Amino acid sequence: MEAITANLTSAFATQQGMWEWLALIAASIGTYVCRAVGVMLSGRVSQESEFFRWLSAVTYAMVAALTIRLIFLPVGMLSTVPLYLRLVICAIALGVMLINPSRRLVPALLIGTLLMVAIGIVQAL
Amino acid sequence: MSTPPTDPTDLYNQRPEHFGDRVTTEMDCLESYQGSHQSENTSVFDQAKTARFTSTTHAFWSGVRDGRGAPAMVLFAGMVGFGAMGRTNGFDVWFTTATSFLMFALPGQIVMLEMILLGASSLTIALATSLTATRFVTMTATLFPMLHARDRNKALYAKVHLLAMTAWAVSLKEFATMEPKYRLSYFCGLGLLCWLISIPGTVVGFLIAGSVPMPITLGLIFINPLFFLLTFTEIKVSGYRLAILLGSIAGPICYLFDRDTSLLTAGFIGGTLAYWIDRKWIRRYDHVKRGGV
Numbered sequence: 340m341e342a343i344t345a346n347l348t349s350a351f352a353t354q355q356g357m358w359e360w361l362a363l364i365a366a367s368i369g370t371y372v373c374r375a376v377g378v379m380l381s382g383r384v385s386q387e388s389e390f391f392r393w394l395s396a397v398t399y400a401m402v403a404a405l406t407i408r409l410i411f412l413p414v415g416m417l418s419t420v421p422l423y424l425r426l427v428i429c430a431i432a433l434g435v436m437l438i439n440p441s442r443r444l445v446p447a448l449l450i451g452t453l454l455m456v457a458i459g460i461v462q463a464l
Numbered sequence: 465m466s467t468p469p470t471d472p473t474d475l476y477n478q479r480p481e482h483f484g485d486r487v488t489t490e491m492d493c494l495e496s497y498q499g500s501h502q503s504e505n506t507s508v509f510d511q512a513k514t515a516r517f518t519s520t521t522h523a524f525w526s527g528v529r530d531g532r533g534a535p536a537m538v539l540f541a542g543m544v545g546f547g548a549m550g551r552t553n554g555f556d557v558w559f560t561t562a563t564s565f566l567m568f569a570l571p572g573q574i575v576m577l578e579m580i581l582l583g584a585s586s587l588t589i590a591l592a593t594s595l596t597a598t599r600f601v602t603m604t605a606t607l608f609p610m611l612h613a614r615d616r617n618k619a620l621y622a623k624v625h626l627l628a629m630t631a632w633a634v635s636l637k638e639f640a641t642m643e644p645k646y647r648l649s650y651f652c653g654l655g656l657l658c659w660l661i662s663i664p665g666t667v668v669g670f671l672i673a674g675s676v677p678m679p680i681t682l683g684l685i686f687i688n689p690l691f692f693l694l695t696f697t698e699i700k701v702s703g704y705r706l707a708i709l710l711g712s713i714a715g716p717i718c719y720l721f722d723r724d725t726s727l728l729t730a731g732f733i734g735g736t737l738a739y740w741i742d743r744k745w746i747r748r749y750d751h752v753k754r755g756g757v
Contacts, residue, residue: 400731401595401734403712452690
C-alpha cells in the first residue's frame with residue numbers, strides 16, 4: 340500500500356521542463372498539420388502520385404528503424420532482458436501471426452506480452 | 465470495393481457485424497490507396513440510400529457503439545503500453561497524457577519520447593513526428609470526399625483531429641451503407657470514443673507501471689514494439705516491404721553515426737533507396753510479368 344502511495348505521489352510530480360513541452364507542442368502541430376493538409380487535399384490530389392509513394396516508403400523505413408531500435412537497443416527496463424530472449428519472443432509472436440495474418444494480431448500480441456511477463460517473473464526469482 | 469452492389473438492401477446486408485475479425489492497424493492506411501479508389505466510388509455510394517439512421521444523433525451513437533470491439537481494444541492496449549513507457553522513462557503523468565491527447569498518433573508519440581530521451585532538438589523532433597504522421601494525409605484524402613457536401617466546411621479542420629487508424633478503417637467500411645448526410649455524425653461518434661479512451665488508457669498504463677510487480681511493467685512496455693513488428697507482416701506491397709527492410713538496416717547504422725537524428729536519416733535513406741529500387745526495377749518487372757510492354 341505504501342508503495343502505491345509513493346508511486347502516486349511521484350507520478351503527479353512534474354518532471355518535464357519548458358524544453359520538453361516545447362518539443363511536444365512542435366510535434367503536435369506537425370501531426371495536426373498533416374491531418375489538415377489531408378482535409379485540404381481531399382478529393383483534389385491523386386493518391387497514386389509518385390510523391391505519395393515516396394512519402395509512404397520513407398514513413399515505413401522510419402517506423403521500421405524505430406521498431407528495430409526499440410527491440411535491439413532499448414533504453415530503460417527492457418534492456419535488462421537479454422537480447423536473445425527479446426528476439427525469441429518476437430520470433431514466436433511473428434510465428435503465431437503468420438499462421439493467419441488476417442485474424443491473429445490479438446493472439447500474437449497477447450502471447451508476446453505474456454511471454455515477456457513470464458521472463459520478468461523468471462528473472463525476478 | 466471494386467463492384468459495389470446497386471441494390472441498397474444488398475449493401476445493408478453486407479455490412480460486417482464484427483470488426484474484430486480483422487484488426488486494422490496503423491500500417492493499413494498507407495497501403496490502402498494502392499488498392500482502392502474511394503473518391504471515384506463516392507458517387508456510387510451516394511446512391512445507396514438506406515434508412516439506417518433516423519437522425520444525426522442516432523448516427524452519432526451508432527458510431528460510438530461501433531467503436532467498441534477489438535480495434536478499440538488494441539488502441540487501448542497501445543495507449544496503456546505508451547503510458548507505461550512514459551513512466552519507466554522518467555516522464556510525468558501530465559506530459560505523457562498530454563502527448564496522447566494532443567498528438568493522438570502512437571508511432572509519432574513513441575518517436576517523440578525516444579528523441580527527447582536522446583536529447584534531440586525540437587525542430588528535429590517536429591520533423592520526425594510529422595513524417596510519421598504523413599499517413600493522415602492519405603487517410604483524410606480518401607475518407608472525407610465521401611461526406612455530404614453540406615458537411616465539408618471549415619469545421620472539418622477541427623473534427624479531423626479525431627481521425628486515427630481505427631476510426632478511419634471502420635468509417636471507410638461503414639460509410640457505404642449510410643446516407644451521406646449521416647456520415648459525419650457517425651464518424652464523430654466513433655472518433656470521439658477512440659480519442660477519449662486513449663486518455664484513460666495512457667493514465668492507467670502510467671499508474672500501474674509503477675504499482676504492479678516489475679514483470680507486468682516489462683510486458684506493458686513491450687506491447688508497442690511488438691505491435692509495430694507484427695503489423696509489418698500485413699504489408700503486401702513489395703516496394704514498402706523493401707522500405708521496411710532497408711529502414712531496419714539503415715536504422716542501427718545511422719544510430720552509430722548520430723543518435724539524435726538517426727530515425728530521420730534512416731527513414732530518408734532507407735525509404736528513398738527503397739522507392740528508387742522499386743521504381744527502377746520492381747515495378748518494371750511486375751509490368752513485364754503482367755504481359756505489358
